[in-house]
Amino acid sequence: MANMSFAQALNDAHKLEMERDPNIYVAGEDVGVYGGIFGVTAGLLDQFTDKRVRDTPITESAIVGTAVGAAAAGLRPVIELMFVDFIGVAFDQLYNQAAKMKYMFGGKAKLPLVMRACCGAGIGAAAQHSQCLEAWFMHVPGLKVVMPSTPYDAKGLLISSIRDDNPVVFLEHKLLYGMEGEVPEEAYTIPLGQADIKREGQDVTVVATAQMVNLSLSVAEKLSGDGISAEVVDPRTLSPLDEETILESVRKTHRLVIVHEEVKFAGSGAEIAAMVAEKAFDYLDAPIIRVAAPFTPVPFSPTLEAEFIPNEDKIIQAVKTVTGNPNVA
Amino acid sequence: MSLTNEQMIGMYANMKKIRMFEEQVAELFAAGKIPGFVHLYVGEEAVATGVCANLREDDYITSTHRGHGHLISKGGDIKLMMAELLGKKTGYCKGKGGSMHIADLDLGILGANGIVGGGPPLASGAALASQYQGKDLVTVCFFGDGAANQGTTHEAMNLATCWKLPVVFVNENNMYGISSCTLNSMCVADIADRAAAYDMPGVVVDGNDVVAVYEAASEALRQAREGEGPSLIECKTYRHKGHFEGDPCVYRNEEELQEWKAKDPVLRFEKKLLDMQVLAREKIDEIKDSIEKDLAKAVSFAEESPFPDPSEIIEDVYTP
Amino acid sequence: MSLVGIIANPASGKDIRRLVAFGSVFGNQEKVRIVRRVLLGLVAVGVERICYMPDYFGIVERALDHIKVPATIFPANFSLKGSQEDSVRAARIMREKGATCIVTIGGDGTNRAVVKGSGAAPILPISTGTNNVFPSMVEGTIAGLAAGLIAMKRVPLDESTFLSTKLEVLVNGNVVDLALVDVVVCDDLFVGSRAVWDMDKVRQIFLNQAQPDSIGLSSIGGLIHPINAEEPLSLCLELGDGGRPVTAPVAPGIIKQVFIKGQRIMQMGDEIAVSVVPSILALDGEREVEIRPGQQVAIRLEKDGPVVVDVKQTMTAAMKNGSLLR
Numbered sequence: 001m002a003n004m005s006f007a008q009a010l011n012d013a014h015k016l017e018m019e020r021d022p023n024i025y026v027a028g029e030d031v032g033v034y035g036g037i038f039g040v041t042a043g044l045l046d047q048f049t050d051k052r053v054r055d056t057p058i059t060e061s062a063i064v065g066t067a068v069g070a071a072a073a074g075l076r077p078v079i080e081l082m083f084v085d086f087i088g089v090a091f092d093q094l095y096n097q098a099a100k101m102k103y104m105f106g107g108k109a110k111l112p113l114v115m116r117a118c119c120g121a122g123i124g125a126a127a128q129h130s131q132c133l134e135a136w137f138m139h140v141p142g143l144k145v146v147m148p149s150t151p152y153d154a155k156g157l158l159i160s161s162i163r164d165d166n167p168v169v170f171l172e173h174k175l176l177y178g179m180e181g182e183v184p185e186e187a188y189t190i191p192l193g194q195a196d197i198k199r200e201g202q203d204v205t206v207v208a209t210a211q212m213v214n215l216s217l218s219v220a221e222k223l224s225g226d227g228i229s230a231e232v233v234d235p236r237t238l239s240p241l242d243e244e245t246i247l248e249s250v251r252k253t254h255r256l257v258i259v260h261e262e263v264k265f266a267g268s269g270a271e272i273a274a275m276v277a278e279k280a281f282d283y284l285d286a287p288i289i290r291v292a293a294p295f296t297p298v299p300f301s302p303t304l305e306a307e308f309i310p311n312e313d314k315i316i317q318a319v320k321t322v323t324g325n326p327n328v329a
Numbered sequence: 330m331s332l333t334n335e336q337m338i339g340m341y342a343n344m345k346k347i348r349m350f351e352e353q354v355a356e357l358f359a360a361g362k363i364p365g366f367v368h369l370y371v372g373e374e375a376v377a378t379g380v381c382a383n384l385r386e387d388d389y390i391t392s393t394h395r396g397h398g399h400l401i402s403k404g405g406d407i408k409l410m411m412a413e414l415l416g417k418k419t420g421y422c423k424g425k426g427g428s429m430h431i432a433d434l435d436l437g438i439l440g441a442n443g444i445v446g447g448g449p450p451l452a453s454g455a456a457l458a459s460q461y462q463g464k465d466l467v468t469v470c471f472f473g474d475g476a477a478n479q480g481t482t483h484e485a486m487n488l489a490t491c492w493k494l495p496v497v498f499v500n501e502n503n504m505y506g507i508s509s510c511t512l513n514s515m516c517v518a519d520i521a522d523r524a525a526a527y528d529m530p531g532v533v534v535d536g537n538d539v540v541a542v543y544e545a546a547s548e549a550l551r552q553a554r555e556g557e558g559p560s561l562i563e564c565k566t567y568r569h570k571g572h573f574e575g576d577p578c579v580y581r582n583e584e585e586l587q588e589w590k591a592k593d594p595v596l597r598f599e600k601k602l603l604d605m606q607v608l609a610r611e612k613i614d615e616i617k618d619s620i621e622k623d624l625a626k627a628v629s630f631a632e633e634s635p636f637p638d639p640s641e642i643i644e645d646v647y648t649p
Numbered sequence: 650m651s652l653v654g655i656i657a658n659p660a661s662g663k664d665i666r667r668l669v670a671f672g673s674v675f676g677n678q679e680k681v682r683i684v685r686r687v688l689l690g691l692v693a694v695g696v697e698r699i700c701y702m703p704d705y706f707g708i709v710e711r712a713l714d715h716i717k718v719p720a721t722i723f724p725a726n727f728s729l730k731g732s733q734e735d736s737v738r739a740a741r742i743m744r745e746k747g748a749t750c751i752v753t754i755g756g757d758g759t760n761r762a763v764v765k766g767s768g769a770a771p772i773l774p775i776s777t778g779t780n781n782v783f784p785s786m787v788e789g790t791i792a793g794l795a796a797g798l799i800a801m802k803r804v805p806l807d808e809s810t811f812l813s814t815k816l817e818v819l820v821n822g823n824v825v826d827l828a829l830v831d832v833v834v835c836d837d838l839f840v841g842s843r844a845v846w847d848m849d850k851v852r853q854i855f856l857n858q859a860q861p862d863s864i865g866l867s868s869i870g871g872l873i874h875p876i877n878a879e880e881p882l883s884l885c886l887e888l889g890d891g892g893r894p895v896t897a898p899v900a901p902g903i904i905k906q907v908f909i910k911g912q913r914i915m916q917m918g919d920e921i922a923v924s925v926v927p928s929i930l931a932l933d934g935e936r937e938v939e940i941r942p943g944q945q946v947a948i949r950l951e952k953d954g955p956v957v958v959d960v961k962q963t964m965t966a967a968m969k970n971g972s973l974l975r
């Protein structure tokens with residue numbers, strides 16, 4: 001075990017996988033000489049040369065599109081989109097080309113590619129550099145969507161994503177890059193589609209993703225002082241979604257709060273809530289509550305950005321509402 | 330098309346204003362007063378200045394993430410800019426946009442842009458509106474060498490010539506898109522060469538020479554305004570600062586930076602105006618003092634202004 | 650061993666004349682193809698060493714990408730500035746290394762720079778840019794053959810080259826610059842975008858070459874009093890209201906009426922003062938020299954300009970002496 005930051009864990013996953021499989025190449029803007037704008041690909045260029053670590057022009061459509069073509073022709077591209085907000089420029093290559101190829105072609109194609117991107121607010125990067133867009137990707141059959149919340153998960157999930165034969169969208173919340181944790185030095189995998197119970201509890205299930213997992217854990221800790229036992233579930237993979245782990249937790253706690261940083265309307269939480277309502281309605285003792293961002297672009301000003309991002313108070317309030325706690329604020 | 334002394338002094342003052350504004354922003358950023366990213370225009374002042382000196386108030390521009398210079402040159406108010414950079418309610422965008430999204434639609438400024446290559450289609454669109462409405466307005470699209478490789482840029486140029494739109498594409502070739510040098514990101518040495526592919530004139534000018542930029546823009550804009558179609562002006566320039574404040578600049582060397590600093594567009598024009606006796610030392614000091622005063626006012630206005638109230642977050646998403 | 654220099658200017662053919670006039674668009678790809686043809690011509694007549702000017706686009710390197718050239722090819726070694734200075738330095742290095750012919754690919758401006766460094770080495774100028782008078786439109790393959798024949802001394806120099814004269818710019822008595830075709834005095838303060846198209850600003854023109862069929866300001870003289878590059882004469886024209894009208898192709902696609910108030914023939918060594926100060930002097934089509942208030946400026950006709958290869962004469966000489974009949 002080693003102590004690593006989230007960014008280092010991702011870096012390590014790249015390195016180990018590239019050493020293992022010469023068909024893996026990395027491409028994207030500033031991934032080589034610069035080592036990635038958040039340092040995730042640092043050192044890879046030196047170790048693997050510019051054949052395998054390719055700095056590209058600013059050309060997202062071609063970065064994604066060439067990865068699709070290369071994957072169809074036998075390589076395993078791992079591309080960096082920098083900010084997930086830039087997907088708009090390249091979306092066709094992802095959702096019309098990558099996601100559908102296997103199905104349209106009668107099952108023959110194999111598309112082993114990973115598109116990494118950072119997401120999330122919290123650094124004042126404003127409306128076009130702060131979004132969480134996981135629901136967009138979840139809505140496309142053929143894509144897998146991964147969203148880790150710890151350095152350990154980041155490494156294991158990235159390795160699994162690279163080894164997966166499908167196009168995987170790998171979303172990294174930018175506030176997590178500096179987060180440290182214990183991470184095995186060797187390669188290991190965490191199966192895609194497997195949620196993780198980050199904290200066990202009895203009274204309420206809190207399903208959270210990415211940075212919201214950490215907020216929810218902190219809330220759970222605080223609420224334990226008020227006699228509320230919250231179970232925090234991190235799906236880790238949003239598509240495929242580990243429905244069973246979530247359902248099992250809800251069947252135990254009878255209450256569900258969903259926390260994510262996307263806007264609430266038609267966000268990933270809507271899918272989770274609907275799934276639970278469909279499959280575990282009888283177990284619920286209270287309406288499901290989603291804690292998420294308001295239906296606005298991400299504002300720049302610190303006061304507005306703080307209002308935008310779900311915070312501990314809002315999670316606490318939701319939990320207290322579903323648990324019927326009299327101390328509701 | 331001779332420049333009058335007054336115009337020359339105006340262009341000098343504008344460049345100086347951009348330079349001093351950016352230096353002030355760098356200071357505020359270092360002091361932690363500006364959230365997010367700031368991309369400074371230091372070293373490229375001659376481009377926006379020389380181009381916008383040819384524009385009318387109701388002409389349009391589209392800008393980029395490195396937009397402060399474009400805004401100032403199109404007549405933007407530095408008080409409102411500064412307040413926006415600090416995320417204040419009194420800023421251009423009520424604190425909602427920040428450096429990368431400053432806009433002033435009343436001045437035809439269709440916004441800085443956080444998406445590289447986001448601006449060119451907007452520019453062709455604004456030009457379409459002018460043509461459609463029979464107005465003799467022009468649109469200038471500022472875009473970087475990096476943006477020159479985005480599909481959107483090419484699509485916008487193609488449509489612009491297909492429809493003969495009154496738009497001028499002004500490329501600010503500062504040799505880098507973050508860390509990627511044009512030498513590695515394109516196989517033409519001059520972005521102007523690409524104009525031929527869209528059947529529009531494409532020219533290269535010294536982007537650190539405000540008069541050269543002015544002359545080229547003047548002719549290109551005249552043609553656009555008179556319905557003769559779009560053109561592409563490539564301005565060779567350099568950013569003195571990092572891509573954003575805090576950039577370690579591992580991708581370029583000190584020698585290159587010094588070479589370009591020796592071609593500093595502001596100092597160069599200042600020296601020329603002095604040599605040619607268009608401008609006297611005292612006048613330069615006067616200009617500087619007056620900018621300094623305005624800047625100080627802008628900073629205190631920004632600092633004293635309130636942050637937006639959290640309740641304002643849901644305002645302005647839709648037009649009622 | 651024979652050495653030929655190649656100086657291909659990556660910046661030629663892209664200036665504002667494509668906007669203010671209807672100048673030809675000359676992309677670097679075409680320069681690459683010309684150089685390729687030149688190289689093949691050179692080695693076909695046995696040139697063994699070729700020194701080239703490196704540039705930020707890599708014209709010669711790219712030319713080499715698609716062909717096999719049985720010769721030693723190397724760059725002139727200096728740190729690139731991305732300006733005219735590169736051509737001057739490359740030419741100087743080629744001369745010092747003993748080049749016996751330098752092929753230039755560019756416009757009047759490119760050749761003006763090359764001549765500052767090339768000394769007595771013969772130059773063979775291939776035109777690319779717009780508005781050119783000094784270099785000619787010549788097929789690259791033929792240019793390569795001709796340059797090779799000159800460099801290998803397989804044709805007599807006196808039959809295949811001529812010595813051009815030049816105009817010198819004197820500021821306060823010191824020579825500061827030169828021109829091969831023309832010096833144009835503009836009532837202006839700035840070099841700006843370099844080209845000259847606004848005839849209202851032109852006050853005085855000194856012509857070292859003037860042909861009735863050339864393009865640009867030298868055509869004005871050509872239509873009054875033609876002068877060849879090798880003739881020991883120049884023409885000085887004063888422009889202004891009330892003069893004699895001449896309709897001339899002052900830039901590609903731009904035909905204008907200009908008014909000649911005065912004209913003077915300059916003999917070798919003659920010096921004429923520049924009539925407007927402060928002003929800008931355009932040399933061979935590009936605004937170049939700023940004349941400050943109070944400076945004394947004159948233009949002088951001088952004899953020892955570049956040795957220029959005449960491709961047609963060279964090939965004719967080869968025909969006569971049977972150089973290529975084997």
Ligand SMILES: Cc1ncc(C[n+]2csc(CCOP(=O)(O)OP(=O)(O)O)c2C)c(N)n1
Pocket residue numbers: 029058060082086089368393394395443444445446472473474475476477501503505506507572
């Ligand atoms: C679509 C998109 N891709 C990538 C980025 C990240 N990014 C911001 S600025 C920049 C470089 C832009 O280079 P250039 O167009 O040359 O402008 P410069 O920064 O040099 O002014 C990049 C890659 C972005 N904002 N948008």
Ligand SMILES: [Mg+2]
Pocket residue numbers: 473474475501502503504505506507
């Ligand atoms: Mg750039």
